[in-house]
Amino acid sequence: MQPEEIHLYDAWRIFIGQVPGAFLIEAVIRAVFVFTVLITSMRLLGKRMAGQLSRNEMIAMTSLAAATGVPIQAPDRGLLPALIIAIIVVMLGRLISRWACRSERFESLSQDKLGTLVQDSVLQLPELSRTSITRERLFAHLRSEGLTHLGQVKRVYFEAGGFFTLIRNEFARPGLTLIPTWDTEFIAEQGVSADVQVCARCGNTRTAERCSNCHATEWQNAITGEEIK
Structure with a gap:
């Protein structure tokens, strides 16, 4: 026109x-x-x-x-x-x-393949990188399922269809917190282990100075999940 x-x-x-x-x-x-x-x-x-x-x-x-x-x-x-x-x-x-x-x-x-993002409460960082899933996105999904730390997670699969499948641990163990680090008050309410430390990057339990899973050197006390009254 x-x-x-x-x-x-x-x-x-x-x-x-x-x-x-x-x-x-x-x-x-x-x-x-x-x-x-x-x-x-x-x-x-x-x-x-x-x-x-x-x-x-x-x-x-x-x-x-x-x-x-x-x-x-x-x-x-x-x-x-x-x-x-x-x-x-x-x-x-x-x-x-x-x-x-x-x-x-x-x-x-044609459909892509299933990926394992969390295995036995530990992040699988190479798979996160391959699937272009950030830690923040994965943690947000786990928080939406009512979880507060990785010790409650047995497996997280990223399906070919683009959705997550969560399998919980039957008995939770101390693990990396899923709560934002700035929310220290809520983290303290969940119970912080004085004996167990986990990798701040992937959640692997500390056995040496360097993480055996991702080779990071930053550690933090694990969350027990036992709420302090």
């Missing part, structure tokens, strides 16, 4: 656009058609599309959205290309799912 064609009082252009009024009826037909295509596509892609999306499922969803958005609004675009794209996306999605079920190696390549 030319600048002189734009007027703030032009309600028809603002709400209807530069199309005949009859296109509103056509837009309803297009929307119903595209909605049916999307429902059918998601049904064919499987139940996972209604839950936590994997990387490939997110790509499929984005492709469907890009293919079907324009035909609803553009009168000069046909519906057949959107249908063809939806068919291709569904076929590729189902094909990748079948290959992933048959080959663990292909599943790891």
